[in-house]
Amino acid sequence: MSSPASEARLEPFRLRGANFNLLVLRLLDPRVEVVVPALADQFRRAPGFLRNAPIVLGLDDLDPAAAPDFNHLIAQLRGVQIAPIGTTGGGPELRAAAQAAGLPPLRAAGEQPLAAAPAPAPAPMPEPVPEPPPPSGWQPTMVVDQAVRAGQRIWAQGCDLIVRGTVNPGAEVIADGNVHVYGALRGRAIAGGSENLSARIFALNFEPELVSIAGYYAVRDGLGDAPLGRAVQVCLIGESMRFDKLG
Structure with missing residues (x-):
């Protein structure tokens, strides 16, 4: 007879819920011949950016009457080594067209399904006792003690990131909050991963391949007169990046 342990090892699979951080590629133009070459151009200026990354296509900015x-x-995206896995936003027509091509609509954790009927209004409650506000979910700062x-x-x-060493070329550091590099930043740094427009990037030696805050980014060729090789703070002013010397 087989033991319970051996039977447990024979189960073919297990399903578990999980949350993942995914980048959203917001489509601002429905024309494939415009979007994909623009992405390829960014790859030439920032090698490795988004390469082989799973992404979600954002449909909110597209005209429902002009579906891609x-x-x-x-x-075409797979041809430049980008793996689209689903969509977010957009109207029913756009979502249906994307789903017919194999891109299902995705929703954030805790968000109601798109087809779900609105929940009925709860019965009136007499003078409920106020509950304390829920915790923000912000985690302690992550500290990396070695080079990346x-x-x-x-x-x-869900937190800030501190790197006490160098971020080497070809490396990538991402934080939902601020990014601090107490060494040379020579790779890619992405702050405000949760669309936090007030996030900032700090580096003691600023020589990046790419910097990004809340989806706005600049590659090395687009840094303008940023003080390379110096201690720098990067922040957003409107939709433009500002590079300020520290100290």
Whole structure:
């Protein structure tokens, strides 16, 4: 007879719920021949950015009457090593067109399903006792005590990130809050991963391949007169990045 332990090992699979951080590619133009070459151009200026990354296509900025050719878009994105896995936002027509091409609509954790009927209003309650506000979910700062190597990606979810060493070329550091690099920033730094427009990037030696805050980014060729090689703070002013010397 087989033991319970051996039977447990024979189960074919297990399903578990999980949350993942995914980048959203907001489509501002429905024309595939415009979007994909623009992405390829960014790849040439920032090698490795989004390469082989799973992404979600944001549909909120598209005209519902002018849906992209999603089958063609998927093929072209895969051709430049981007893996679209679903969509977010957009009207029913856009979502249906994307789903027909194999891109299901995704929703954030805790968000109601798109087809769900609104929940009935609760019965009136007599003078409920106020409850304390729920915790914000912000976590303690993540601290990395060593250099971040080429090809390595570190994501500080729901918190700030402090790197006490160098972020080497080809490395990527991401934080939902601020990014602090107490060494040379030579790779990619992404702050405000949760669309936090007030997030900032600090580096003692500023020589990045790419910096991004809340989806706005600049590659090395687009840093203008930023003080390279100096201690720098990066912040957003409106939709523009500002590079200020520290000290």
